[in-house]
Amino acid sequence: MTDTSPAPAADLPTAFAPAEVEGTLYERWVQRGYFEADDKSDRPPYCIVIPPPNVTGSLHLGHAFEHTLIDALIRRRRMQGYEALWMPGMDHAGIATQNVVERELAREGLSRHDLGREAFVQRVWQWKVQSGGQISGQMRRLGDSVAWSRERFTMDEGLSRVVPTIFKRLYGDGLIYRAERIINWCVRCHTALSDIEVEHTEDEGELISIRYDDEVVVATTRAETMLGDTAVAVNPDDERYQHLVGTEVELPLTGRRIPVVADPHVDPEFGTGMVKVTPAHDPNDFEIGRRHNLPALTIMDELGVITAHGPFQGLDRFEARPAVVAALREQGRIVTEKRPWVHAVGHCSRCKTVVEPRLSLQWFVRVGPLAKAAGDAVRDGRVRIHPKDMEPRWFAWVDNMHDWCISRQLWWGHRIPVWYGPNDEVVCVGPDDEVPSGDGWTQDEDVLDTWFSSALWPFSTLGWPEQTAAMEKFYPNQVLVTGYDILFFWVARMMMFGLYANAEFGPERAIPFSTVALHGMVRDARGKKMSKSFGNVVDPMDWMDAYGSDALRFTLARGANPGTDVPIGEDWVQASRNFCNKLWNATRFALLNGARVGELPRAAELSAPDRWILSRLHTTLAEVDALYEDFQFAKLTEAIYHFTWDEFCDWYVELAKTPLSRGGTDAERTRLVLGHVLDALLRVLHPITPFVSEALWTTLTGRETLVTVAWP
């Protein structure tokens, strides 16, 4: 550290005014390229890919939280001499974005069908530009030190090549297949959903028992599905009904005759021990149907409207239910009237509509070997999940995963790269393959689940499948920082695809990242979930306007216990603003008294308070360092807070007033200690509060920037 002339302390106002420094500092950082990373450097790599925000609008506090943590990690490593890369980008967010734009259209009285596919997709791109701009503006405001030159979008040209590349590879390996299955269908979004896009809630329904004939009584919560029954099943070991197996019974209201079959799936203890079998509208029944070669009769269309059986035709499924019950009652076939029944009902995670199990032809990823590999990577320690108590959840899921339905009946997304020929040919078309042409060839109409492309993010953003310098340098990523809520949606899929796509590098290098650092959800001051319906949603921009980005970041970091939800209230942001101001004024005091950064006198020449504060400083720095390695943001922030306020300001600065007023060597010695402590303090705070740290540090030292300076 070189000596500098005393800084112009008088220039510092008596209060920190964030708005006056944030914008200029950020733009300067970007212009000077501090956030960019060099693929070819000799420095050790440190790469975190951004969990790409959905282009559905703007960032919320949860993003601000996540970005604060990532930025702190990245900035610290950058200071430590790593080649630090925070890869920026956004996610097209298929169903979510399509829904947003459809809602917008609805306000104009239009549906996507009014526009047609091409025009609608155009419209979504327009939306994307707007939303994307908003998001990057917010990221700048937060101070995110991302390498802007590398920004990617899950539907940009490059990534749109990666998707069919991996699809074709998986298809060729038999890990992607097309099949007619019962999938979760959202009748509002008009698309298939994967299992995890369905949210189960305990809803009150009615369990109704229906008498099919004298001996056959079945129970159901979805009476309307009886129109599609093609059998009644009993347990093969159920003595009571042996004589019925193999006989037929007439299905009421339809006149159809359906068989009674014996199937082990039926629980003899439940109800009468007889179950209606509707293969086209229930996953269990579908399996029973398969085992017994039963026809699957679809009685409902993609809107949830009954398609058959005279009087019920054209009724919505929820209108059909009471109508069917009424008709059955008229025939005296309702045994138990409206018994209240709480059971788990699936809802579309996007629009909350009750999901309808539906038989349809969809594309699936065969997850068996992929999920096994994802489990093993954690089991054998190649990938560490932090905090560790999230691991059981990981294994429970990864080790029991069902095949992943990846086709979506949407327009916004990566089109499935498969063409069908006039003679039932099925051709998977890679990015460099010739598209089959001629009469009767058509491309699959569907798009891929949005998580299919985000699963590729850790390497698609680095130029995969090319062996780019960026891949070489930054794959595997060092850390992934994300919320525990998307452990399965995203992390598991990244693990599966990362390990698969990069298998050639061997087990150690195939993993997408070495560490998964999970954070919690931002909640309101009372610990309640933030949601529009509660009206407790806070726009991070409002708090940044009022208290500054540093204050918001400091608050979020201070609440960040690993994997734990973080409550946040305006009071706390205010307290953080006060902290920034405290730091500001401590520096101001030091500068007014001629503090400077220079070589410290020998220990023997230092006073007891000098030695004490220096010792406390170094202890604190060591603590902070250790806490960073364990992602203990709350604790490290707290440690800095206490050192700064309770020890440095309340004690050392107060005690310093005496030697400073004495002048001479006492004062000079004190100026150097003040300078020394502040220099280190501002550096260690930089990852959390980059703006105020930069402003004060450059004033204190007269140097260019803190961003690239050494970690204390």
Next chain:
RNA sequence: GGGCGUAUAGCUCAGCGGUAGAGCACCCGCCUUACAAGCGGGAGGUCACUGGUUCGAUCCCAGUUGCGCCCACCA
């Protein structure tokens, strides 16, 4: 139906085998050589309940109760 977590000051949370901590809120006094966005002082908790282990438990163990979360194809 499984699995997990949690219960500490008014609120939100740390913590720890040896007579309880922070921030905010609250009370009393202060414009003291940076900071009233500040300074000094203070009040406030039988650490959910019941047992057990221990010289000693808020902390370890068991059970109870409350709350929360995740997973789940019993009609």
